[in-house]
Amino acid sequence: xxxxxxxxxxxxxxxxxxxxxxxxxxxxxxxxxxxxxxxxxxxxxxxxxxxxxxxxxxxxxxxxxxxxxxxxxxxxxxxxxxxxxxxxxxxxxxxxxxxxxxxxxxxxxxxxxxxxxxxxxxxxxxxxxxxxxxxxxxxxxxxxxxxxxxxxxxxxxxxxxxxxxxxxxxxxxxxxxxxxxxxxxxxxxxxxxxxxxxxxxxxxxxxxxxxxxxxxxxxxxxxxxxxxxxxxxxxxxxxxxxxxxxxxxxxxxxxxxxxxxxxxxxxxxxxxxxxxxxxxxxxxxxxxxxxxxxxxxxxxxxxxxxxxxxxxxxxxxxxxxxxxxxxxxxxxxxxxxxxxxxxxxxxxxxxxxxxxxxxxxxxxxxxxxxxxxxx
Amino acid sequence: xxxxxxxxxxxxxxxxxxxxxxxxxxxxxxxxxxxxxxxxxxxxxxxxxxxxxxxxxxxxxxxxxxxxxxxxxxxxxxxxxxxxxxxxxxxxxxxxxxxxxxxxxxxxxxxxxxxxxxxxxxxxxxxxxxxxxxxxxxxxxxxxxxxxxxxxxxxxxxxxxxxxxxxxxxxxxxxxxxxxxxxxxxxxxxxxxxxxxxxxxxxxxxxxxxxxxxxxxxxxxxxxxxxxxxxxxxxxxxxxxxxxxxxxxxxxxxxxxxxxxxxxxxxxxxxxxxxxxxxxxxxxxxxxxxxxxxxxxxxxxxxxxxxxxxxxxxxxxxxxxxxxxxxxxxxxxxxxxxxxxxxxxxxxxxxxxxxxxxxxxxxxxxxxxxxxxxx
Numbered sequence: 010x011x012x013x014x015x016x017x018x019x020x021x022x023x024x025x026x027x028x029x030x031x032x033x034x035x036x037x038x039x040x041x042x043x044x045x046x047x048x049x050x051x052x053x054x055x056x057x058x059x060x061x062x063x064x065x066x067x068x069x070x071x072x073x074x075x076x077x078x079x080x081x082x083x084x085x086x087x088x089x090x091x092x093x094x095x096x097x098x099x100x101x102x103x104x105x106x107x108x109x110x111x112x113x114x115x116x117x118x119x120x121x122x123x124x125x126x127x128x129x130x131x132x133x134x135x136x137x138x139x140x141x142x143x144x145x146x147x148x149x150x151x152x153x154x155x156x157x158x159x160x161x162x163x164x165x166x167x168x169x170x171x172x173x174x175x176x177x178x179x180x181x182x183x184x185x186x187x188x189x190x191x192x193x194x195x196x197x198x199x200x201x202x203x204x205x206x207x208x209x210x211x212x213x214x215x216x217x218x219x220x221x222x223x224x225x226x227x228x229x230x231x232x233x234x235x236x237x238x239x240x241x242x243x244x245x246x247x248x249x250x251x252x253x254x255x256x257x258x259x260x261x262x263x264x265x266x267x268x269x270x271x272x273x274x275x276x277x278x279x280x281x282x283x284x285x286x287x288x289x290x291x292x293x294x295x296x297x298x299x300x301x302x303x304x305x306x307x308x309x310x311x312x313x314x315x316x317x318x319x320x321x322x323x324x325x326x327x328x329x330x331x332x333x334x335x336x337x338x339x340x341x342x343x344x345x346x347x348x349x350x351x352x353x354x355x356x357x358x359x360x361x362x363x364x365x366x367x368x369x370x371x372x373x374x375x376x377x378x379x380x381x382x383x384x
Numbered sequence: 385x386x387x388x389x390x391x392x393x394x395x396x397x398x399x400x401x402x403x404x405x406x407x408x409x410x411x412x413x414x415x416x417x418x419x420x421x422x423x424x425x426x427x428x429x430x431x432x433x434x435x436x437x438x439x440x441x442x443x444x445x446x447x448x449x450x451x452x453x454x455x456x457x458x459x460x461x462x463x464x465x466x467x468x469x470x471x472x473x474x475x476x477x478x479x480x481x482x483x484x485x486x487x488x489x490x491x492x493x494x495x496x497x498x499x500x501x502x503x504x505x506x507x508x509x510x511x512x513x514x515x516x517x518x519x520x521x522x523x524x525x526x527x528x529x530x531x532x533x534x535x536x537x538x539x540x541x542x543x544x545x546x547x548x549x550x551x552x553x554x555x556x557x558x559x560x561x562x563x564x565x566x567x568x569x570x571x572x573x574x575x576x577x578x579x580x581x582x583x584x585x586x587x588x589x590x591x592x593x594x595x596x597x598x599x600x601x602x603x604x605x606x607x608x609x610x611x612x613x614x615x616x617x618x619x620x621x622x623x624x625x626x627x628x629x630x631x632x633x634x635x636x637x638x639x640x641x642x643x644x645x646x647x648x649x650x651x652x653x654x655x656x657x658x659x660x661x662x663x664x665x666x667x668x669x670x671x672x673x674x675x676x677x678x679x680x681x682x683x684x685x686x687x688x689x690x691x692x693x694x695x696x697x698x699x700x701x702x703x704x705x706x707x708x709x710x711x712x713x714x715x716x717x718x719x720x721x722x723x724x725x726x727x728x729x730x731x732x733x734x735x736x737x738x739x740x741x742x743x744x745x746x747x748x749x750x751x752x753x754x755x756x757x758x759x
Contacts, residue, residue, distance in 0.1 A: 139602050151754070159602050190598055198599030206588060206607040211669025212642050213584050216576060216635060218672050223565055224573030225675045227514050227534050231613040232581040233676055238606040239669035247663045254650040260591060261647040265640060267587045272636040275629040288622045294586025294614035297593050300600045301608055323708025325717075330705060333698025342700075342730075344717035354528075355717075379526070 024049040025178030028082035031056065031075060031107070033096055035066035037142060038112050039087030040150030043071030045183045048152050054079050058088075066147035080104075083175050086111035090248040094122035097133060108172045110136045110179070114199060115252040116163050116192035134176045135163040135192060137199075138185055145242075156184035163192045200256035205264065207238055207246060208257070214239035311340050311358030313382040314367050318353050328355060328376065335370040337363055354379055399424040400553030403457035406431065406450055406482070408471055410441035412517060413487050414462030415525030418446030420558045423527050429454050433463075441522035455479075458550050461486035465623040469497035472508060483547045485511045485554070489574060490627040491538050491567035509551045510538040510567060512574075513560055520617070531559035538567045575631035580639065582613055582621060583632070589614035686715050686733030688757040689742050693730050703730060703751065710745040712738055729754055 030046055032039045035057040043053045043066065053072030057063035067074060084100045084107050086093060093113040100109050109132060113119055116135045123130055138160040142149050160180035164173050177187040190198065214236040217225060250257055267290070274286035318324045325344075332339060341358030359367055364383050372378060405421055407414045410432040418428045418441065428447030432438040442449060459475045459482045461468060468488040475484050484507060488494055491510045498505055513535040517524050535555035539548050552562040565573065589611040592600060625632055642665070649661035693699045700719075707714060716733030734742055739758050747753060 139604055149755075158604070161602065188598065188601060194596070194598060195602075198595070198602050201591060201595055201599055202603040202607045205591075206610045208643075208646060208665065209584055209588050210606075210610050210673075211666050212639060212646070213581060214670075214672035215642060215665065215668035216580075216639055216672065217675045218668060220573070220576055220675070221569070223563065223569060224576055226563060226677060227536065227570075227573050228577040228676050229514055229533070231585075232577050234609045234612045235581045235585050236669070236673045236676065237609045239666075239673035241666060241670075243663045243666040243670070246666045247659050250650060250662050251653040251659060254653045258647050258650050261643060261650070264587060264591055265643050265647065267590060268583075268636060268640050268643065271583060271587065272633050272640065275625060275633050275636070278626040278629045284622050284626060287625050288618045290583065290590065291586050291614075291616060291618040291621045293590035293593060294611070295589075295616075295618070297589035297591065298585075298611045298614040300592045300595070301603050301611065302601060321713070323705070325714055326701060326703075326705035326708040328701075328704070330698070330701035333701040338696070339700055339719060342717060342719035344714060380524075 024051050024182050026051050026083065026175070026182045028052075029054055029079060030179075031079060031081035031084045031100075031104070032072060032087060033057070033084065033100060034087035034089075035059075035063050035071060035147050036087060037145045037147070037149050038138065038140070039085065040066045040069065040071040040147040041140075041152060041154050042085055042087065042112075042179075042183065044069075044150055044152040045155065046179075047072060049182055051182075054081065062147055066150070069147060069150065071147065071150060081107050083107060083179065084109045085179070086113075089245070090115060090119075090252050094119040094126070098123060098126055098128045101128060101130075101133060105132075107132065108175045109133045110176045112136060112138055113252075114203075114249050116161070116195045118252040120163075120192050131167055131169070132172055134168055134172055136176055136180070137161040137163075137195060138180065138183075139203075140185070145245075153184070155180070158185050159188045160185035161190050161195050162187050163195060164189060165191075196253050197256045197259075200253055200260050204250055204253055204257045205260040207241060208250070208261065209264070210236045210239040211241070312361050312364035313380075314357045314359065314364050314371070315379040315381065316355045316357065316371060317377040317379050318355050325355065328371075331371060331374050331376070332357075332367065335367065337367045337370070399426050399557050401426050401458065401550070401557045403427075404429055404454060405554075406454060406456035406459045406475075406479070407447060407462060408432070408459065408475060409462035409464075410434075410437050410446060410522050411462060412520045412522070412524050413513065413515070414460065415441040415444065415446040415522040416515075416527060416529050417460055417462065417487075417554075417558065419444075419525055419527040420530065421554075422447060424557055426557075429456065437522055441525070444522060444525065446522065446525060456482050458482060458554065459484045460554070461488075464620070465490060465494075465627050469494040469501075473498060473501055473503045476503060476505075476508060480507075482507065483550045484508045485551045487511060487513055488627075489578075489624050491536070491570045493627040495538075495567050506542055506544070507547055509543055509547055511551055511555070512536040512538075512570060513555065513558075514578075515560070520620075528559070530555070533560050534563045535560035536565050536570050537562050538570060539564060540566075571628050572631045572634075575628055575635050579625055579628055579632045580635045582616060583625070583636065584639070585611045585614040586616070687736050687739035688755075689732045689734065689739050689746070690754040690756065691730045691732065691746060692752040692754050693728050700730065703746075706746060706749050706751070707732075707742065710742065712742045712745070 029052045031054045032043050033056045035055050046053050054075040055066055055072040056075040086096050088096050090113050093111050097111055138155050140154045140158045162176055180187040271290045274283040339357050343356040364381055368378050368381055404427045406429045407418050408431045410430045421428050429450040430441055430447040431450040461471050463471050465488050468486050472486055513530050515529045515533045537551055555562040646665045649658040714732050718731040719728055739756055743753050743756055
């Protein structure tokens with residue numbers, strides 16, 4: 010096993026988070042929080058129902074094992090959705106001096122469950138870091154998964170300001186952007202931008218099961234992108250979708266009506282208004298997709314430079330060596346490479362204002378530029 | 385304007401395509417075919433209803449202007465779907481000695497239109513290269529867009545073998561893989577893997593229009609991928625969807641039933657069987673997405689090596705220099721880079737069997753490996 014470098018060296022800076030942080034649940038999110046906090050010099054005590062998972066997380070450096078005499082200032086509950094409410098209650102009772110937050114991807118259901126149990130929720134603040142990886146578990150944890158990502162914090166009127174500061178400080182320490190939403194706002198938002206997209210990708214990919222092989226051979230990059238998240242694990246998604254069923258159903262019903270509208274238009278494409286209905290569907294999609302924030306949740310877009318590279322080892326080395334000498338930092342990068350072709354295309358993203366210099370410098374060094382976003 | 389290098393130098397090889405090729409329609413596909421054929425030394429005569437578009441294509445080197453005394457062996461009709469049948473008829477009548485093919489993305493409707501006009505279709509073979517770019521027009525044309533892509537060829541019982549050889553030879557010369565399908569098979573296949581994915585992405589993105597800004601701020605990479613193709617141009621898609629309405633409606637109706645099924649399950653998530661229905665949706669998606677061919681239409685998958693790189697100019701140069709010295713060819717590449725982090729992740733794809741050597745060699749040279757597909 011290679012060194013995963015989970016707590017990379019950073020410039021020394023003071024962590025907002027002080028004291029001991031207790032992390033309950035040493036899976037992907039809990040362990041990643043542990044790695045990030047340890048990297049900032051914060052003491053992390055880990056607990057997990059699975060001794061094997063806990064040992065793994067500790068071996069990888071996510072924190073030390075929790076002890077009975079721990080006096081945590083902040084507790085992060087990072088357990089599966091179906092046990093979140095129960096664990097939050099237990100932690101609130103066991104550590105009356107601590108602020109308890111959780112990272113579950115649905116916020117209203119655990120709150121209702123806690124209220125139904127009559128738990129005093131003064132020192133509970135639900136939260137949800139919009140971060141993750143395709144693979145789960147302590148073994149996949151990484152200190153940097155929160156950087157630049159939104160971290161939803163659900164305060165209410167009773168939340169003490171000092172409690173809120175603790176949870177928002179945690180988010181900021183991990184490089185995330187705290188966003189205050191009510192649990193209802195949060196659940197409706199993730200239904201639209203996360204849960205329904207997951208279902209749509211899964212439903213579309215499910216349609217491939219009956220298709221002949223020849224049909225699948227025609228698939229290109231478009232449908233691959235549209236269905237990429239259909240690879241997601243069923244176990245977790247059944248819990249998430251079940252816990253956020255109401256808001257998900259609202260979006261599904263609206264989408265279903267839209268879908269039937271365009272199907273009806275295509276059933277009689279020569280009817281007056283039918284083509285306009287189809288065009289409106291595509292045009293509304295054009296407008297809607299523009300509302301998505303840029304990569305890393307920011308509006309900033311990179312300028313693109315597409316360079317032709319010969320398909321031989323060492324060519325990319327020469328290209329990036331030249332970019333280094335030109336002091337052009339590569340923010341984003343994609344290699345398009347076709348078997349059988351003697352060359353590939355390196356699509357390089359640079360911060361706005363740099364592309365012209367990159368193009369001029371590369372051309373002066375003999376590189377062929379296929380296209381740029383400056384065209 | 386930089387040199388677009390549209391007909392890159394290749395090892396000299398004999399083109400299967402001989403004689404003169406007439407390309408009618410000098411947009412993205414027509415001009416790209418022109419560039420590729422010219423690169424192989426084949427004479428290309430271009431025609432376009434728009435003198436401006438024609439001049440642009442010729443200026444960029446896609447071919448010469450068509451002349452009245454041209455005697456083409458092969459004619460490629462690459463005009464918008466709504467005029468395809470009319471242009472095919474005109475070309476068949478004007479050049480009785482030539483084989484005529486087209487590149488329209490729907491195959492049955494132009495065939496029906498031609499039959500309704502009573503045109504002799506002996507020397508017409510419909511085809512559809514599964515290639516394109518996000519931007520259109522002669523200015524975006526590139527010789528390499530067909531490489532490794534499927535090129536559907538629709539022969540029928542009357543098609544002379546020598547005519548078929550001409551069209552399949554064109555596809556092979558351009559680096560594409562000819563796939564013989566009936567027009568019906570083609571249209572059903574593209575409805576499933578291209579036209580409905582387009583509509584689904586557009587419909588989902590259209591739902592964003594009513595969402596509050598805070599909801600959109602929570603969007604991540606998953607929904608961005610799912611809706612990427614919602615950027616597509618309405619004009620072209622209205623034509624394509626209208627021309628392939630029947631097969632598209634069949635897939636939409638099946639998808640709509642699936643969608644309502646999962647919505648009904650979520651309406652009463654505690655009902656026996658409801659959670660299983662949701663799990664089956666995700667699981668069927670898992671299985672369906674596995675049916676997509678790999679990048680470039682091949683089943684081959686790359687092994688992944690994820691390397692940690694410092695976020696400074698020159699680091700990527702050093703990495704690819706080392707990979708070159710290790711004689712590891714990079715097939716696929718993605719850079720994950722978070723603003724504020726002192727490092728990024730270079731996800732490198734290599735052909736199967738090479739990852740172990742890449743990892744060992746890179747570690748020996750001091751690189752940190754974040755993860756590999758060998759884990």
